[in-house]
Amino acid sequence: MKSAVIVFPASNCDRDMAVALEKIFGEKPAMVWHGEATIPDVDFIALPGGFSYGDYLRSGAMAARSPVMAEVIKRANDGVSVFGVCNGFQVLTESGLLPGALMRNAGLKFICKDAYLKVENNQTRFTNKYEAGEVVRYPVAHHDGNYFADADTLKALEENNQVVYRYVDAEGNATPEANINGSQNNIAGIINKAGNVLGMMPHPERLIEHDLGGDDGRALFESAIAALANA
Amino acid sequence: MKARVHVTLKAGVLDPQGKAIRHSLGSLGFDGVEKVRQGKYIELDLAETDKDKAMAAVDEMCRKLLANTVIENYSIELD
Numbered sequence: 357m358k359s360a361v362i363v364f365p366a367s368n369c370d371r372d373m374a375v376a377l378e379k380i381f382g383e384k385p386a387m388v389w390h391g392e393a394t395i396p397d398v399d400f401i402a403l404p405g406g407f408s409y410g411d412y413l414r415s416g417a418m419a420a421r422s423p424v425m426a427e428v429i430k431r432a433n434d435g436v437s438v439f440g441v442c443n444g445f446q447v448l449t450e451s452g453l454l455p456g457a458l459m460r461n462a463g464l465k466f467i468c469k470d471a472y473l474k475v476e477n478n479q480t481r482f483t484n485k486y487e488a489g490e491v492v493r494y495p496v497a498h499h500d501g502n503y504f505a506d507a508d509t510l511k512a513l514e515e516n517n518q519v520v521y522r523y524v525d526a527e528g529n530a531t532p533e534a535n536i537n538g539s540q541n542n543i544a545g546i547i548n549k550a551g552n553v554l555g556m557m558p559h560p561e562r563l564i565e566h567d568l569g570g571d572d573g574r575a576l577f578e579s580a581i582a583a584l585a586n587a
Numbered sequence: 588m589k590a591r592v593h594v595t596l597k598a599g600v601l602d603p604q605g606k607a608i609r610h611s612l613g614s615l616g617f618d619g620v621e622k623v624r625q626g627k628y629i630e631l632d633l634a635e636t637d638k639d640k641a642m643a644a645v646d647e648m649c650r651k652l653l654a655n656t657v658i659e660n661y662s663i664e665l666d
Contacts, residue, residue, distance in 0.1 A: 413627075413652070413653070414655055417652065417655070421651070421652060449657075450655065455657075456657060457655055457657045457658045459600070459601070459603075459658065460603050460604055461603070462601065462603050463603070464603050464604065464607055502601075502603075504600060504601070504657070504658055505657070506657070538601070538603070
């Protein structure tokens with residue numbers, strides 16, 4: 357499966373993402389610099405974690421207006437799979453590809469640990485290899501992961517099953533204690549209405565093999581392969 | 588012409604930083620502060636001399652980059 361990783365100045369999870377994509381998709385992804393106006397013909401575009409342009413103004417704000425993002429938006433509108441992790445999720449909301457915004461964590465601290473998540477929707481091209489309601493463990497590492505959207509947007513997200521991942525406890529309960537960053541409705545990841553753009557704060561690409569502590573993240577990328585094969 | 592832009596969080600959007608500032612003020616002995624909301628101030632020097640055109644341009648800048656209208660309001664002053 358052909359893929360590309362967009363690289364912004366200060367992206368630092370781009371190589372983790374590239375390793376995951378190469379291992380699971382079986383082909384090295386194209387690494388595309390933020391100043392490029394074109395992206396190779398690929399089936400899957402990843403926006404990695406880290407920072408971008410110093411995250412000046414707001415996290416992801418500058419990156420969302422970079423030359424390469426105009427092309428990412430165009431590809432997304434053509435139906436190509438676009439997957440944003442952490443800073444990539446922030447770039448997706450800032451660019452308007454996903455609704456809402458990511459604000460400073462409610463506790464104000466940078467959070468770096470593993471978190472339990474519930475797969476709320478396994479009928480997407482990114483999650484079809486997970487069981488419905490499956491509880492997974494992905495690493496999180498962010499300062500601005502507190503998901504906010506207005507009441508109408510939240511209602512629409514819930515009604516359309518666009519909330520794909522929620523922060524939960526080990527038993528799968530979306531409790532206030534499990535909501536590590538104060539996100540509305542414990543939201544950890546959402547998909548667009550068309551079903552081809554997924555953004556999430558946790559890092560599935562960091563947990564794809566047992567030697568690294570687990571492989572809960574692997575099925576996300578395998579889902580993308582299965583979805584493409586069935587398309 | 589100078590444009591002064593204030594960007595503030597919309598009412599109803601949680602401001603954890605504002606809350607932390609209020610807490611710190613309290614520990615310094617400033618007890619009467621009931622609420623703190625933190626925002627941004629951006630100053631722009633513009634080549635434009637027509638006030639209406641400058642206002643329209645800065646308004647567009649706010650909508651496209653300076654503010655995230657999902658969570659923020661903005662106000663513009665020109666002089």
